[in-house]
Amino acid sequence: MSGLAGGAAAPLRAVDTYTAIPDGDGWLLCSTLLVRGDDPSLRGHFPGLPVLPGVFVVEALGQLMRLALGDGTGAPALRALTSVRFFAPLLDGDELRLTARATAAPGGWSVRAEGRSAAGTVTSRVRAEYGAPC
């Protein structure tokens, strides 16, 4: 089912489980997402070969931020991807395990996140800034 994931428009619900632990001047956030090949959002990506789009990792991080730190006004919203890299694709049956460190910054949060597969391989790294919605 798409939509209403963390409360807003979304291509899919990208967080199955999550935890949020206060950590000094910030938070340690973790989430999981099973890659479901029959999810309608993967139907066209690609036909016959479900691959979790790299941008769905960005979506998962955004939903995790809103679920853990959301204040009902739309913050934290993604303001900038400083750097994002995808090292390996996640396929049907695998799992995205996202860990993120959100540090308080002027206007919002600076976030460093790493995505791993179920086997523990690092599949993505993200550095991003979050703040009030545009």
Next chain:
Amino acid sequence: MTTQETQLEALRELVAEVLEIDPEELTDTGDFIDDYEADSLRAIEILARIDKQYKVEIPQAELPLLRNLKAVHEALLQYSGQG
């Protein structure tokens, strides 16, 4: 600093940004793959950034040789007509 030393330091910053480390951490001979966990894409990115910033095209045939900052600097000098 000499012009070459200045250029080396500018290159250090460029490469460090691609490798996502602090310039201070990047040594002249530290191996990108062995010491800085780079994958093949990083070397390609370095070439692309050098092309964009210095307008110098280093042939992709050089990729296997570009294992550290020193090698990248030498390639930059060579292909910008200064080597």
Next chain:
Amino acid sequence: MREHPGIRAVLPQRYPMLLVDRILELDPRRSIRTVKAVTATEPCYAGLPEDAEPWRYHYPPALLIESFGQSAALLWLDGHAPAADDGLTLMFVGATEFVFEGGVLPGDVLIHTVRLDNVIAGTAFASGETWAGTRRVARVTTLVATRRPVPHLTGPADASAVAAGPGPAQRSREGSR
């Protein structure tokens, strides 16, 4: 100008992840201008509650990035459409400084202007901006795409194994998937 069928001829994505509607201009291997119309009938808006505040309607940045990236891929691959079965899959591998400057809502027509800055070792580097009317809503310094081999599953994924997962799934809301 090129319409959707021409886009499908080049890109492997299909509904609901083919996020370019039309090519307005194409300077081969240099630049492209594309259109992605944002509409309330897209899947990402399904399930918004009746009283949803305006910010809940903001088009997901992830989809804007994907739309921009597909525009870059169109520019890169145009006239070089890969063989259908060369074993390589188009992949978005990274971006640097993708900045979001404005909210996008249903009814906005996104225009991506994309420049192909470099192609090295089968990897494309692009940059550009996204506009909604006269508002610039995003800009990106570098977006990187490539084509890589992806291991195909040797058989159909076991449905029950996928559903069970590695541990009990704690859902934060009800509803079946």
